[in-house]
Amino acid sequence: MAPDISDVSKDTQSLHGHEVIPPTGLAVRDLGKTFKGRPVLRDVNLAVQRGEAVGLLGPNGAGKTTSFYCVTGLISPDHGRIYLDGEDITALPMYRRARLGIGYLPQEASIFRGMTVEGNIRAVAEIVEADKAKQEELVDALLHEFSIDHLRKSPALALSGGERRRCEIARALASRPSFILLDEPLAGIDPIAVGEIREMVSHLKDRGLGVLITDHNVRETLDIIDRAYILHEGIVLMEGQPSEIVAHEGVRRVYLGERFSL
Known part of the structure; x- marks a missing residue:
């Protein structure tokens, strides 16, 4: 069941020129970015709570990738703020955001190709856990959780997609x-892999994580998420659950097309 978004929806607005900052979750307020004199983002507001999956969608050039990269810390906004649990993290670099609890998975393969599967996981476990025994407990637990115990000694280079x-x-x-x-x-994957991604996102939510997804595969993404923000020409055209998005006349006109259905 999708989480109640009534409070989240209210929090995505700036009221009377004053920022409304949710005390929990990840929030973007009045984000703006210009490239070569062209506004790419114009006062974008969005929020993600723990335990929900949220999509950031829109046509090419809508600003979704720029918004996403501002949240990760890959690029800096010209104006606006980014908050984590009510704290302003706008000026923090990507690695500081990671330490505070914001994980990022790029589209491109990001595994350490020269390491084994367990070596990849241990490389991060060593940073967050000083105790060697607890490091190994964490590595073992994650290998088991994602059904890759049998691959622990395999070189990462030899893994399937x-x-x-x-x-x-x-x-x-x-x-x-x-x-x-x-x-x-969901880029460039087959239907079986789409099902695996759906299961993984559901698992992450069950773990209590908030998930923010940007993808060009709108139908598959709407099938995975609880709600989405639709960007068009640098602004949030609407925010809502998948059924609301599909029914929205403006979204159908500029993004989905009149014949689109779930």
């Missing part, structure tokens, strides 16, 4: 994040 993705997510969870940002997780 699905195995690699499970290894990457297990490694990301070794840092004990509260939120995880998935960049194009």
Whole structure:
């Protein structure tokens, strides 16, 4: 069941020129960015709570990738703020955000190719856990959780696409994040792999993580998420549950097309 979004929806607005900052969760307020004199983001507001999956969607050039990269810390906004549990993290670099609980999985393969599967996970576990015994407990638990125990000694280079993705997510969870940002997780994968991604996102939610997804595969993404923000020409056109998005006349006109259905 999708979480109650009534409070979240209210929190995505700036009221009377004053920022409304939710005390919990990941929030973006009045985000703006200009490239070469062209506004790419215009006062974008969004929020993600723990235990929900949220999509950041829109046509090419809508600003979704720029918004996503601002949240990760890959680029800096020209104006606006980013908050984690009410604390302003706008000026923090990506590695500081990671330490505070924001995990990130890029579209491109990010495993350490010269390491084994367990070596990949241990590389992160060593950073967050000083005790060697607890490090190994964490590595073993994640290998088991993502059904890659049998691959622990395998070189990462030899993994299939699905195995690699499970290894990457297990490694990301070794840092004990509260939120995880998935960049194009559905790009170039077959229907079986789409089902695996759906199960993984559901598992992350059950773990209590908030998940933010940006992807060009709108139908598959709407099938995975609880709600989404639709961007168009740098602004949030609407926010809502998948059924509300599909029924929205403006979204159908500029993004989905009149014949789109779930």
